[in-house]
Amino acid sequence: MVALTERRRVKRRDGRRFAHPVAAGARIHAGALVMLQDGYAAPAREASGLVSAGIALGGVDNTGGAAGAEMVEVETGVFAFENAGDITRAHIGQQAFAVDDQTVSASDNNGGRSAAGQIVDVNEDGVWVRIG
Numbered sequence: 001m002v003a004l005t006e007r008r009r010v011k012r013r014d015g016r017r018f019a020h021p022v023a024a025g026a027r028i029h030a031g032a033l034v035m036l037q038d039g040y041a042a043p044a045r046e047a048s049g050l051v052s053a054g055i056a057l058g059g060v061d062n063t064g065g066a067a068g069a070e071m072v073e074v075e076t077g078v079f080a081f082e083n084a085g086d087i088t089r090a091h092i093g094q095q096a097f098a099v100d101d102q103t104v105s106a107s108d109n110n111g112g113r114s115a116a117g118q119i120v121d122v123n124e125d126g127v128w129v130r131i132g
Contacts, residue, residue: 020034020074024069027061033116045101048111052131052132057073080129116129
């Protein structure tokens with residue numbers, strides 16, 4: 001590539017909403033924590049090697065479809081999740097790890113859980129996690 005010699009039109013996104021192709025056989029409920037594996041979206045589960053993508057804005061049923069047959073829109077930001085029972089205020093600033101599509105833990109279960117995001121608060125509403 002060479003440097004610009006004149007103005008160019010810049011494409012822009014807000015960086016909070018994205019659409020991802022859904023994994024084969026996956027059902028994602030609205031409000032679920034969504035993770036990516038090999039670029040395909042699925043509900044978060046206890047597994048290593050997954051990438052936190054955001055919260056599903058709508059439900060998608062791809063249980064009978066091939067990978068990519070459906071798309072799910074996700075949003076990044078700070079969201080409340082259920083506490084697996086081991087997160088306290090002392091964990092603020094540390095990583096939360098996905099247990100399932102609505103629950104997070106302070107433990108990566110010896111590498112068996114993927115990071116969901118950074119813990120930013122813990123209160124009566126749950127564990128607040130920054131995704132993205």
